[in-house]
Amino acid sequence: MSMALIETVNITRKYGKQEIIKNISLKVEQGEVLALIGPTGAGKTTLLRLLDLLEAPASGHIYFDGREVTDNKNRRLQTRRRMSFVLQKPVVFNMSVSDNIACGLRWRKEKEATVSQRVNSALELVGMTEYSSRNARTLSGGETQLVAIARALAIAPEVLFLDEPTANLDPVSAARIEEVLAHIIGEQKTTVVMATHDMAQGQRLAGRIGVIINGELLQTGSPNDIFSTPQNTRVAELVGIGNILGGVIANRDNELVGIDVGGGLIQAISDYHTGAEVHALIRPEDVTLALHKDASSARNTFEGSITRIFPVGALVRIELDCGFPLLTVVTRQSAQDLKLAVGNRVYATFKATAVHVIKRWN
Amino acid sequence: MTELWEGLVTAVKLIISLDPEVMQIAGRSLAISATSSAIAALICLPLGAVIHFNRFPGKRTLINIIQTLFSLPTVAVGLFVFVMFSSAGPLGGFGIMFSPAVMVVGQVVLIIPLMLGLIISALSATDKAITDTAVSLGASGFQMSVITFREARFGVLAGLIMGFGRAISEVGLSLMVGGNIRGFTRTITTAISLETSKGDLELALALGMILIFIALVINIGLNRIQQR
Numbered sequence: 001m002s003m004a005l006i007e008t009v010n011i012t013r014k015y016g017k018q019e020i021i022k023n024i025s026l027k028v029e030q031g032e033v034l035a036l037i038g039p040t041g042a043g044k045t046t047l048l049r050l051l052d053l054l055e056a057p058a059s060g061h062i063y064f065d066g067r068e069v070t071d072n073k074n075r076r077l078q079t080r081r082r083m084s085f086v087l088q089k090p091v092v093f094n095m096s097v098s099d100n101i102a103c104g105l106r107w108r109k110e111k112e113a114t115v116s117q118r119v120n121s122a123l124e125l126v127g128m129t130e131y132s133s134r135n136a137r138t139l140s141g142g143e144t145q146l147v148a149i150a151r152a153l154a155i156a157p158e159v160l161f162l163d164e165p166t167a168n169l170d171p172v173s174a175a176r177i178e179e180v181l182a183h184i185i186g187e188q189k190t191t192v193v194m195a196t197h198d199m200a201q202g203q204r205l206a207g208r209i210g211v212i213i214n215g216e217l218l219q220t221g222s223p224n225d226i227f228s229t230p231q232n233t234r235v236a237e238l239v240g241i242g243n244i245l246g247g248v249i250a251n252r253d254n255e256l257v258g259i260d261v262g263g264g265l266i267q268a269i270s271d272y273h274t275g276a277e278v279h280a281l282i283r284p285e286d287v288t289l290a291l292h293k294d295a296s297s298a299r300n301t302f303e304g305s306i307t308r309i310f311p312v313g314a315l316v317r318i319e320l321d322c323g324f325p326l327l328t329v330v331t332r333q334s335a336q337d338l339k340l341a342v343g344n345r346v347y348a349t350f351k352a353t354a355v356h357v358i359k360r361w362n
Numbered sequence: 363m364t365e366l367w368e369g370l371v372t373a374v375k376l377i378i379s380l381d382p383e384v385m386q387i388a389g390r391s392l393a394i395s396a397t398s399s400a401i402a403a404l405i406c407l408p409l410g411a412v413i414h415f416n417r418f419p420g421k422r423t424l425i426n427i428i429q430t431l432f433s434l435p436t437v438a439v440g441l442f443v444f445v446m447f448s449s450a451g452p453l454g455g456f457g458i459m460f461s462p463a464v465m466v467v468g469q470v471v472l473i474i475p476l477m478l479g480l481i482i483s484a485l486s487a488t489d490k491a492i493t494d495t496a497v498s499l500g501a502s503g504f505q506m507s508v509i510t511f512r513e514a515r516f517g518v519l520a521g522l523i524m525g526f527g528r529a530i531s532e533v534g535l536s537l538m539v540g541g542n543i544r545g546f547t548r549t550i551t552t553a554i555s556l557e558t559s560k561g562d563l564e565l566a567l568a569l570g571m572i573l574i575f576i577a578l579v580i581n582i583g584l585n586r587i588q589q590r
Contacts, residue, residue, distance in 0.1 A: 052498055054494060054497055054498060077500070077502060080497070080498070080500055081500035083498075084498060084499060084500075085498035087491055087494060087495060087498070089491065090491075090495070091489055091491040091492055091495055093492070093495075093509060093512070093513060094512075094513055095512075103496070103499055103501075103509070104499035104500050107499065107500050107501045107502070107505045108500055148495075151499065152498075152499070155499070155500065161498075
């Protein structure tokens with residue numbers, strides 16, 4: 001029987017009366033990289049703390065390697081020693097970099113020869129060898145993060161927990177950390193569970209993503225599943241699907257349906273029957289803009305007027321009123337070429353296959 | 363005025379010439395207070411850890427009581443120890459009344475709240491992330507306490523030094539249970555008190571200067587610790 005390395009069954013956690021974690025059942029397989037994404041305050045950190053056995057759940061069960069580790073204090077310590085955790089704001093002990101990295105090994109009563117060999121290879125791994133005798137408190141934020149990662153890796157954990165590994169860092173340090181993590185994931189085959197609010201980072205590093213919002217695990221799946229076919233509007237919003245249109249399936253022709261979104265009929269692919277209340281989810285980047293109606297193969301073309309234009313990094317987001325609100329993004333260059341301005345009338349086009357249809361629950 | 367001036371000059375001479383009586387009294391004071399500080403530290407370090415690292419009902423109240431006892435009056439402790447160790451008292455069988463031993467006991471009782479309270483607040487002042495990090499790296503409860511003490515070492519040391527400072531400068535307790543016996547239980551503070559009342563200002567002033575010097579050394583030490 002194949003057993004997940006970590007399994008939680010209906011765990012909950014409360015702080016006072018507030019439920020931070022609500023009935024989460026989750027399996028983490030040996031060797032996988034799982035990213036927990038969700039907004040700040042969703043419960044990602046608390047879930048990591050429960051998985052690392054730093055806290056105990058109010059109810060539910062946690063299994064590690066097939067054994068229940070919910071309560072027994074000694075078993076929790078022994079199990080915790082097979083894992084390590086890099087906190088969101090890592091702290092270093094007031095001692096040298098190499099002594100910091102050695103801590104976990106010394107607590108496991110490893111021989112000094114093993115300790116120094118493991119410390120050196122951990123330092124090498126994060127590229128901090130020349131810092132080994134520096135007091136760790138004198139390091140910058142990015143360096144502190146690297147030392148914390150080296151310290152967590154020195155014990156050769158079976159599971160590595162990372163809480164927002166690049167939050168609070170400048171882009172250069174963040175890129176370096178991510179490079180180190182990608183290397184570890186690729187080379188060492190360590191099981192990794194990381195919390196991040198950076199969707200793209202989850203996509204880059206993880207094989208599987210779990211979405212946590214408001215203490216609930218709403219969806220788990222491959223990055224592609226999560227980003228293209230979110231199961232509900234909360235996940236859709238989180239992963240940046242800018243158009244979430246409520247409507248009713250008005251007609252059907254084989255798998256092609258027409259969704260009345262109140263002000264327009266959107267063509268989409270769906271199994272839901274006529275009369276079903278649904279949400280049509282459309283990524284802004286799948287919507288193209290043109291000044292004239294052209295003979296495109298795309299099923300959906302709507303005329304609308306621009307209500308708002310605002311730059312986002314290298315792109316420009318355009319809000320349209322097509323009888324229903326529609327959000328799209330274009331490059332700065334196209335925005336200039338098309339001379340887009342508020343009040344202009346334009347044509348928005350997207351394919352029926354670009355529309356993801358989900359049942360309306362709420 | 364001239365009397366005070368002459369007294370000061372004589373006092374300085376007593377110190378410079380390492381007058382045997384002055385040195386003996388100062389040495390005894392240091393020895394008694396160092397002993398009581400060491401015993402109090404042996405009690406307070408583990409006890410502070412137990413109180414800080416455990417959750418139990420009434421913890422907040424207990425810490426409030428400890429902090430209230432920071433200003434425990436020395437004469438109240440003196441009275442308590444006197445009652446306990448006087449020949450009719452429950453601990454009278456030890457026969458240590460009016461000896462350095464009973465002074466040590468009294469000073470231990472006196473400075474435990476101060477040391478304990480300061481150790482607990484030093485431990486509380488360490489970042490919660492320190493203990494989380496230690497636990498996540500596989501530290502047992504004891505190993506986690508050790509690293510937390512290590513992180514809080516300057517605050518803890520300051521607490522120990524404050525305890526010593528209170529022990530060496532108190533007078534009421536030493537006078538009551540020690541009895542200021544010359545060559546046996548006479549300490550700096552009891553000698554100053556006695557010599558001043560006798561009008562023998564030279565010795566009192568010399569000892570006063572030594573006490574202030576000790577206080578100065580303690581303060582410099584504390585400042586250097588707190589600046590780290």
